Amino acid sequence: MSGFSFRVEHPAPAGAARTGVFATPHGEVPTPAFMPVGTHGSVKGVLPSALRPLGTRMLLANAYHLHLRPGEDVVRELGGLHAFMGWDGPILTDSGGYQVFSMADLARIDEGGVTFKSIVDGSPVRITPARSVEVQAALGADVAMAFDHCPCDPTDRAAVREATERTHRWLDACVRRHRELGGEDRGQALFGIVQGGAFEDLRRASVEAVCAHDLVGYAIGGVSVGERREDMRLALAAAAPGMPADRPRYLMGIGTPRDFFDAVEAGVDLFDCVTPTRHGRTHQAFTAGGPRNLRNAAFVRDPRPLEEGCDCPTCTGFSRGYLRHLCRTGEMLGATLLTLHNLRFFHRLLDRIREAIPAGRLGALRREVLDAFEAGRASPEAPLSDA
Amino acid sequence: MSGFSFRVEHPAPAGAARTGVFATPHGEVPTPAFMPVGTHGSVKGVLPSALRPLGTRMLLANAYHLHLRPGEDVVRELGGLHAFMGWDGPILTDSGGYQVFSMADLARIDEGGVTFKSIVDGSPVRITPARSVEVQAALGADVAMAFDHCPCDPTDRAAVREATERTHRWLDACVRRHRELGGEDRGQALFGIVQGGAFEDLRRASVEAVCAHDLVGYAIGGVSVGERREDMRLALAAAAPGMPADRPRYLMGIGTPRDFFDAVEAGVDLFDCVTPTRHGRTHQAFTAGGPRNLRNAAFVRDPRPLEEGCDCPTCTGFSRGYLRHLCRTGEMLGATLLTLHNLRFFHRLLDRIREAIPAGRLGALRREVLDAFEAGRASPEAPLSDA
Numbered sequence: 001m002s003g004f005s006f007r008v009e010h011p012a013p014a015g016a017a018r019t020g021v022f023a024t025p026h027g028e029v030p031t032p033a034f035m036p037v038g039t040h041g042s043v044k045g046v047l048p049s050a051l052r053p054l055g056t057r058m059l060l061a062n063a064y065h066l067h068l069r070p071g072e073d074v075v076r077e078l079g080g081l082h083a084f085m086g087w088d089g090p091i092l093t094d095s096g097g098y099q100v101f102s103m104a105d106l107a108r109i110d111e112g113g114v115t116f117k118s119i120v121d122g123s124p125v126r127i128t129p130a131r132s133v134e135v136q137a138a139l140g141a142d143v144a145m146a147f148d149h150c151p152c153d154p155t156d157r158a159a160v161r162e163a164t165e166r167t168h169r170w171l172d173a174c175v176r177r178h179r180e181l182g183g184e185d186r187g188q189a190l191f192g193i194v195q196g197g198a199f200e201d202l203r204r205a206s207v208e209a210v211c212a213h214d215l216v217g218y219a220i221g222g223v224s225v226g227e228r229r230e231d232m233r234l235a236l237a238a239a240a241p242g243m244p245a246d247r248p249r250y251l252m253g254i255g256t257p258r259d260f261f262d263a264v265e266a267g268v269d270l271f272d273c274v275t276p277t278r279h280g281r282t283h284q285a286f287t288a289g290g291p292r293n294l295r296n297a298a299f300v301r302d303p304r305p306l307e308e309g310c311d312c313p314t315c316t317g318f319s320r321g322y323l324r325h326l327c328r329t330g331e332m333l334g335a336t337l338l339t340l341h342n343l344r345f346f347h348r349l350l351d352r353i354r355e356a357i358p359a360g361r362l363g364a365l366r367r368e369v370l371d372a373f374e375a376g377r378a379s380p381e382a383p384l385s386d387a
Numbered sequence: 388m389s390g391f392s393f394r395v396e397h398p399a400p401a402g403a404a405r406t407g408v409f410a411t412p413h414g415e416v417p418t419p420a421f422m423p424v425g426t427h428g429s430v431k432g433v434l435p436s437a438l439r440p441l442g443t444r445m446l447l448a449n450a451y452h453l454h455l456r457p458g459e460d461v462v463r464e465l466g467g468l469h470a471f472m473g474w475d476g477p478i479l480t481d482s483g484g485y486q487v488f489s490m491a492d493l494a495r496i497d498e499g500g501v502t503f504k505s506i507v508d509g510s511p512v513r514i515t516p517a518r519s520v521e522v523q524a525a526l527g528a529d530v531a532m533a534f535d536h537c538p539c540d541p542t543d544r545a546a547v548r549e550a551t552e553r554t555h556r557w558l559d560a561c562v563r564r565h566r567e568l569g570g571e572d573r574g575q576a577l578f579g580i581v582q583g584g585a586f587e588d589l590r591r592a593s594v595e596a597v598c599a600h601d602l603v604g605y606a607i608g609g610v611s612v613g614e615r616r617e618d619m620r621l622a623l624a625a626a627a628p629g630m631p632a633d634r635p636r637y638l639m640g641i642g643t644p645r646d647f648f649d650a651v652e653a654g655v656d657l658f659d660c661v662t663p664t665r666h667g668r669t670h671q672a673f674t675a676g677g678p679r680n681l682r683n684a685a686f687v688r689d690p691r692p693l694e695e696g697c698d699c700p701t702c703t704g705f706s707r708g709y710l711r712h713l714c715r716t717g718e719m720l721g722a723t724l725l726t727l728h729n730l731r732f733f734h735r736l737l738d739r740i741r742e743a744i745p746a747g748r749l750g751a752l753r754r755e756v757l758d759a760f761e762a763g764r765a766s767p768e769a770p771l772s773d774a
Contacts, residue, residue, distance in 0.1 A: 041712065045719040047700065070687060070712045077688050078708045086704045300457060301464050313434065317473045321465045325428065325457045332432040332719060 002184050004142075004216045006248045006269075010358035016240060016267035019357045022058075022217075022248045024090040024142040025187040026082060029057045031248060031269035032260070032353055034346045035092060037277060040065050041075070041085040044277050045336040046343070048087040054312065054340060055347030059087055060272040063136050063144075064096030067127075068120050072138035080140030092143035092272075095132045097193070098150045098221070098253070109149065111166070129173035133190070137181050143189045143217065146174040150222050154197035154231050164195040164202055168209040175213050189216035191250060194239050197222055198231040203238035217248040220268070224253030232259065236266040243267075257286070257349060257373050261366040264353055276346050280339030283327040287345065288369070290376010294338060299324035312344035313337075391529075391576050391603045393418075393635045393656075397745035403627060403654035406744045409445075409604075409635045411477040411529040412574040413469065416444045418635060418656035419647070419740055421733045422479060424664060426452050428462070428472040431664050432723040433730070435474040441699065441727060442734030446474055447659040450523050450531075451483030454514075455507050459525035467527030479530040479659070482519045484580070485537045485608070485640070496536065498553070516560035524568050524575060530604065533561040535580040537609050541618050547584035554582045555596040562600050576603035578637060581626050584609055585618040590625035604635040607655070611640030619646065623653040630654075644673070644736060644760050648753040651740055663733050667726030670714040674732065675756070677763010681725060686711035699731035700724075 003025040011018040022029040036043050036051065039062045043051060051059070066075060078084045081091055100107055100114050107116035113128030127135075132147035147170055151163035171192050178190045192210040196203035211218055220239050223232045232254070243249050250270035251263045260271065276286065285292040287307040292299075294306075302320035310316075314323070314337040326334030349369065356365040390412040398405040409416040423430050423438065426449045430438060438446070453462060465471045468478055487494055487501050494503035500515030514522075519534035534557055538550035558579050565577040579597040583590035598605055607626050610619045619641070630636050637657035638650045647658065663673065672679040674694040679686075681693075689707035697703075701710070701724040713721030736756065743752040 040716045040718055041709070042718045042720045045723070047720070047723070049700070049704070065716075069716055070708070074688055074708060074712075078690055078706050084706070084709050084712075086709070301461055303465055313436070317436070319465050319471070321457070321461060322428070322471050322473070325461075325471075329427045329452075329456055331427055331429045332722065333429045333434070335719065336432070336434070336723075 003187055004184055004189050006217070006246065008245065012357045012362060013360040015265055015362070017264050017357050017362055018267065018269070019354050020248070020269060022269065024058075024189070026088060026090045026142050027057070029090055029270075030354060032264050032350055033057055033270055034260075034350050035060045035270065035272040036343055037062075037272055037274045038085065038087075039274075040069070041081060043339075043343075044281060045332070045339050046277075048085060050313070050340065051087070051343070052089070054344045055351065056089070056343065058090040058092065058142075058270075060092050060094060061085070061139070061141065062096065062099065063093040063132065063139060064099040064127075066093075066139055067096065067135045068118055068125070072135045076138045076140065082140065090143070091141040092191075093136045093139050093141040093145065094252075095136065095145040095147040096127060097132075097145075097148040100127060101150050101152060111169075113147075129170040130177040133174050133177040133181065137178075137186070137188060141188065143191055144178070145219065146171045146190060146192050148193040148195060148221055151195065151197055154222055154235075157197075157199060157202075160195070160197035160199060160202055164197070164206050167193065167195045168206070171210060171213065175215070184216065191215060191217040191219050193219045193221040193252070194243070195222050196235065196239070198228075198234055200234060200238040203235055204242060207239050207242040211243055215247070217250060217270075218243050219250040219252050221252045223251065224255075224273075229258070229262075233262055236263060236268070240266040240268065258370055260349060260353065261362070261370065264357070265362065276342030277339050280342045281335040283334060283338060285338050285345075286342050287376065288372055290373050290379055292376075292379075294320070294323050294327045294334070296324070306338075306341055307345070310341065310344060310348070312341045314341040314344075389571050390574055391571055393604070393633065395632065399744045399749060400747040402652055402749075404651050404744050404749055405654065405656070406741050407635070407656060409656065411445075411576070413475060413477045413529050414444070416477055416657075417741060419651050419737055420444055420657055421647075421737050422447045422657065422659040423730055424449075424659055424661045425472065425474075426661075427456070428453060428468060430726075430730075431668060432719070432726050433664075435472060437700070437727065438474070438730070439476070441731045442738065443476070443730065445477040445479065445529075445657075447479050447481060448472070448526070448528065449483065449486065450480040450519065450526060451486040451514075453480075453526055454483065454522045455505055455512070459522045463525045463527065469527065477530070478528040479578075480523045480526050480528040480532065481639075482523065482532040482534040483514060484519075484532075484535040487514060488537050488539060498556075500534075516557040517564040520561050520564040520568065520577070524565075524573070528575065530576050530578055531565070532606065533558045533577060533579050535582060535608055538582065538584055541584035541609055541622075544584075544586060544589075547582070547586060547589055551582040551584070551589055551593050554580065555593070558597060558600065562602070571603065578602060578604040578606050580606045580608040580639070581630070582609050583622065583626070585615075585621055587621060587625040590622055591629060594626050594629040598630055602634070604637060604657075605630050606637040606639050608639045610638065611642075611660075616645070616649075620649055623650060623655070627653040627655065645757055647736060647740065648749070648757065651744070652749065652753075663729030664726050667729045668722040670721060670725060672725050672732075673729050674763065675759055677760050677766055679763075679766075681707070681710050681714045681721070683711070693725075693728055694732070697728065697731060697735070699728045701728040
């Protein structure tokens with residue numbers, strides 16, 4: 001694992017939760033950690049220089065989107081993804097499997113890969129496992145993800161089985177291409193992705209197949225599809241225990257405060273989700289007292305910070321009344337300020353989780369955080385949509 | 388002028404140009420100075436903490452827009468405009484005269500004021516000179532502008548004469564109300580506005596009427612209407628010499644690099660314009676080598692900073708290729724980064740003008756800057772629209 005290592009620092013006194021440090025060529029990431037999403041190589045509305053003070057240590061970007069625009073060759077010519085987007089910390093690129101299946105118009109899948117229409121100009125695009133590895137090698141993130149087949153309905157057993165088994169064969173191809181290109185020696189790790197939908201036996205079989213490859217880390221995929229919390233818990237319970245304890249476990253596309261506790265308790269180390277950034281742009285905020293919809297008239301004359309005690313630039317500089325005004329007038333700054341706060345909220349929550357684990361306080365923290373957060377849902381200030 | 392002063396530091400060895408310092412209750416502004424526009428109490432896409440490093444010393448906000456949303460009473464309750472928007476430097480509020488006449492649907496004007504439909508909800512709104520002063524007093528900027536009648540067509544003599552004479556009568560009412568509310572003793576100055584369109588005699592008569600009031604500063608209005616450079620030059624030549632040399636002269640709604648030189652040479656001290664921010668949002672950049680349209684395919688693989696030698700966060704952190712990518716994918720960060728650069732470009736230009744004046748180099752600087760900028764217009768990388 002040249003340039004890469006993962007050391008567990010504090011396993012919880014009971015249970016599977018642990019803190020650790022994931023070391024990459026671009027720096028160390030204390031885990032459990034949340035990775036903000038910069039789909040096109042930009043965390044929407046936020047300067048990269050603003051991310052580190054919020055607590056961001058590692059970012060996610062999307063190989064599918066960057067392949068379509070501007071193209072991985074352009075990113076490589078401009079110095080690779082770190083230089084391109086002005087972020088010198090660790091980066092992980094999603095392979096595009098999820099996007100191909102969830103967004104592509106008329107995607108056609110065969111044993112060799114996927115052919116789909118570009119969402120940009122409708123032109124045909126072909127991605128194979130080897131091609132995905134090549135694209136990500138050109139982008140140059142610290143971590144590349146295997147190209148997987150993410151089943152659309154995690155409860156359709158036949159479809160899940162087929163997709164999961166294909167994912168395993170594609171992983172073989174990804175690992176082969178990754179090694180041909182130099183493996184970790186060129187500064188990029190490959191993570192395999194466990195599929196298996198909402199089926200315990202398929203998840204366990206997938207863990208066995210995926211973890212048979214000696215990889216720097218492993219991910220649990222397909223849990224943000226459908227978004228049923230029980231499916232996620234089942235997938236975690238079936239998959240996490242069989243994944244090697246000395247490698248980082250990454251739960252893809254998750255989540256919410258409750259999800260973090262569920263997953264950390266199952267031994268997960270890494271997360272990514274668009275929630276804090278997307279919700280910020282739609283004027284929804286995460287606070288200790290529950291979700292808040294900043295378009296709400298209740299905030300018009302509210303002089304308080306969005307969240308009392310929060311140390312983010314939004315809460316230390318502006319009132320709820322001002323944020324509400326920005327949201328109502330459609331000012332870009334409203335989206336940016338709410339995104340900054342939401343990211344800080346996520347990072348602070350993970351900070352507290354990292355402190356609670358070695359102290360044996362994770363269960364107490366869970367109750368404290370979720371009780372206050374859930375109680376806030378009943379507030380008239382809560383958002384309309386689920387946060 | 389309690390809390391306010393204007394001292395001319397260096398009159399140019401020849402001509403009317405001068406450098407000075409305009410002192411306000413919220414700090415000093417070295418002049419000539421450019422004020423970025425924060426219409427709704429936010430410079431679009433830019434955190435206030437990012438403005439000072441760009442060189443911003445004073446901001447403009449719009450009383451008309453803030454009156455409609457969130458209402459001046461809300462701003463006052465939330466601590467006044469400085470606290471509301473998180474900017475502790477000087478602020479000037481435009482009175483709304485220009486907006487009422489240029490944007491209001493079915494504005495009806497009479498001797499007492501203007502009645503128009505709100506652009507927000509269509510409800511009827513009445514603004515009189517006294518009301519405008521009250522609104523601005525509640526907002527609490529350092530400088531309030533008189534409520535003027537800005538003629539739509541600066542070349543329609545009868546209309547300009549009528550609007551200009553009404554502006555003088557309204558100024559009497561504004562000054563009266565401003566004094567009743569405590570005048571400068573409550574930390575807010577009132578600037579009068581000279582009208583007179585493209586007519587030399589009307590401009591001169593307007594200077595005489597407006598400057599008969601002993602005010603902290605005086606503005607030249609109505610020059611950004613119609614946007615004919617010759618009208619602006621004529622207005623400057625007719626108005627500026629008669630305006631008191633010991634008070635700041637503010638040219639409203641201007642401009643471009645060429646405008647700055649024209650106006651500074653005529654003795655203007657303050658400027659505001661939406662150009663750097665609006666152009667930033669439409670992906671047009673000001674550079675020493677001329678305007679640039681960042682959507683242009685020429686930039687796809689361009690590793691250079693937007694402007695060589697520029698010290699702004701955009702030019703020191705990102706390539707043209709990355710900016711082009713952000714613009715093409717519609718990422719918010721593209722608009723923000725171009726806005727940051729454009730503001731820095733404007734402030735740097737004013738910095739250079741302030742240095743050139745005492746050195747007797749203003750004419751040389753004008754040729755140097757405008758020759759390079761105009762030559763760049765012929766570039767295939769220049770924007771489609773006029774910058």
